[in-house]
Amino acid sequence: MRRIDERIEAIRKDILQMHTLSKKAVELSFKAMKGDKSVIREISEIERHTDMLDTDINFACTTFIALFQPVARDLRFALSMIRISSSYERIADLAQEIALYECRMPESFFEAERYLMEMFDVVKSGYEKTEGLRERLVELDTRIDDIYVETMEVLENDCNVDAVLTARHVERIGDLLAKIGARLIFVEEGRRVWVK
Amino acid sequence: MTAIETVNLTIYYGQKCVVKNVNLKIPENIVFAIMGPSGCGKSTLLRSFNRLLELNPNARVEGDVRLYGKSVYEMNPIEVRRRIGMVFQQPNPFPHMSVFDNVALGLKLNGLVKSKKELREIVEWALKKAALWDEVKDRLRDPASALSGGQQQRLCIARALAMKPEVLLMDEPTANLDPVATEKIEDLIYELKEDYTIVVVTHSPSQAARVSDYVAFLYLGELVEVGKTEKVFEKPENELTERYLTGRTG
């Protein structure tokens, strides 16, 4: 079934590119958080790029379903990629917003970057196999949530809107990555899981 | 490059008009599907491309059909049929001839080969191209009727390919085959389009979806819609097309 495999490969490639782009965006957003605002242009370009990719992936998945009436894994794949693509696009959006905020985050907050980067890598490995994916993602997401809670306690006294939003966005990004992992498990194993 | 073009093509069977003013442009090296409910003129339209319609004394053609720009009515019908091969709904390898002879027939009788060796090479090439060689290489002398339905249809494809046509017409090629054989033939069509322009008539919209790059919807002899398959199946322009595709029409 060369025609079907070719299309699936093309969608896969685009999704992995989305992954790389959104990871880069998050990396850059932390730089911006630390004060380096020169990255703003690059992040904006990445955000536009992910928007376009999202549209392309949507079209590819829709026509794939329309033309081939896929079932089983192929169907799960097509449906999931639409939603995963949307999640990556959201991540890039959030990263861009973070970069535009003007605020100072507490030191302990920056540890979240490490966990986020690790989450990205774990998710990437999920495209190959999903064993233990859920456990690792839960662990990492929990760490990020903990940092978020801590940071919020510190910020309670500060009332800096940008800082609060930054913390919120970072926590969101962690959630989105966890959801991507859940969808990958759905594609591979057909199980619907909560990664929480 | 346009491989086949029809210009105001209208076809009558006696008094009855079965194809009404059809204008189509079929690009080369793609799979072009013609879909529509049964009896709406699809097969008739297809047969006008290679002038096979002339076998029916009641058929009358108005308008023009052009092969790479030249009208097929200005060419010798024999030449037209050598450049345009055809595969039929009912697999029809000549039953009294062997597998080998079936593929070789067109070449031999048209004097297209100069030696037995060349003949054998082309037959082998054609059978390989039709994804049948592995299954019949030890049975070349067996009668064609000994093959299964799917194999017979691939044999017919090999027979047509041996003539090295530019265009391959397929009239509901999998209508009489089981799903596994159908899939094999659909895969084959996908492979073949690199070298040939393929026009497939089908009464199954899902087959048109799976197999084609462009699709034309013919209803009661009229061309209702034509366009890239991806586009037509995602959002048809014409409401009739939409009703046909979603199964909400008679």
Added chain:
Amino acid sequence: MLREVKEKLFLFGIAVMTALTVLPLFHIIYSVATRGLPVLLRGGIGFLTGTLAPPGDGLGGIGPAILGTLILTALASLIGLPVAVMTGVYAAEYPESLIGRLTRTLLTIMMEFPTILVGLFVMQILVIPMGSYSAIAGALALALVMMPYVAVYTEEAFRNVPFTYREAAFALGLSRFKVVFRVLAGMARKGIVTGMLIGMAKVAGETAPLLFTAGGSNRIYFAGIDKPVGAIPLLIYYLVQQPYENYHEIAWGASLVLLLVFLAIFLPLRLSLKEVKL
């Protein structure tokens, strides 16, 4: 109750009618077998190879008649088959043309034509100008009787080839001639051969066309195409009219030979037809 009785009566009536129809055939076979077998057994191989005995004295043989039948059938086939097959092909390929339609009608008429008139016709055009009976005249008369059958069978055979094969052959860019003679003919061959065999078997047993054309030959095996030649039916006709007892016996023997030849061709033909469906 009454309905059941009526039905049984009806069935009984039909059975009786069928028996009456078929009975004569069996009676013929029975008579010929019982009267002819002793003759054959008595005559042995010599009966089949020898020449006619003198009147009233012994059996001799019907050799010239057998050879004559073979020669006549062969010659008639040579003359008639090619023409008949071509005619059949033409009628099948151009059914709408004037000649095509005429041919069909004419062939049907010819099949029912009184064969004695065919003999008279050939006598007029060949025997009288040549001045004698001859093998060629007999063969021509037989050919004329044979041709309609062969032509009609041939036409049927071609018509029965499914249209899809015709389409497939034309789609390969073959000319009409090649399509008909190199592709379709192969598929129609069973029907054509059947037609040929039926035609040949039929004329092998024909008498009337030979009456005024072949002449008959009882002692000479084969004198030449332009000379008279024997034939089994002709011999039987001649012998039965003679007053000699031994000639009558020979006639029965010849009848059995004729019957056996006829059955030998027709039975396998009919049986094999059941298997072969295109």
